[in-house]
Amino acid sequence: MPTGVALRDVREQLFGAAERVLLRDGPSALTSRAVTEEAGCAKGVLHRHFADFDAFLAELVLDRAARVEALGATLCASAGTGDVTGRLADALTELFESVAVAIVGLVTSRDGLRARLRRDRPTGVPLLTDAASALAAYLAAERDLGRLAPDADPDVLAPTLIGAAHLLFADRTGPRPGAETVRRTVATVMGGALRDG
Structure with a gap:
């Protein structure tokens, strides 16, 4: 993940990845690892911008x-x-x-x-x-x-x-x-x- 990416870009990238996982594999497949793998970024990126996975999902x-x-x-x-x-x-x-x-x-x-x-x-x-x-x-x-x-x-x-x-x-x-x-x-x-x- 390049440094200096605006927070909104990271959020949209993660939200888009979560949508793709949801649409392809359903709610049971939606994990933080699945989202970050789909987004092509390190797992820590999600946790750097959201308190936990439920906070990420609530924002989505x-x-x-x-x-x-x-x-x-x-x-x-x-x-x-x-x-x-x-x-x-x-x-x-x-x-x-x-x-x-x-x-x-x-x-x-x-x-x-x-x-x-x-x-x-x-x-x-x-x-x-x-x-x-x-x-x-x-x-x-x-x-x-x-x-x-x-x-x-x-x-x-x-x-x-x-x-x-x-x-x-x-x-x-x-x-x-x-x-x-x-x-x-x-x-x-x-x-x-x-x-x-």
């Missing part, structure tokens, strides 16, 4: 949660344009084709990581909760613009969409659902909440 989860928030901001900015069902299907696909499914598995399988995350996030599963909040904000904006029925409840629709999509994408080793499957799922969940036209 929080970093990826921030990306979900950015996806949500982009989605909210699109309110009033395009097809609501299509926008939701695209957002859910982007979310679940990323490392999100693997991170959810990681969080649920590691007690120490979950306990660390609970300090600042006492409820829900990180990434899924963030995604539900992002979708709820988008749906509320669309309702305010009259594109959803006035009685549509974004706080119920959003987690329902997240749960349905998560089930479609949950098998990380199986085939990915097609765009039409995701769109049909979204259309079914949204049902009578969507206004015609």
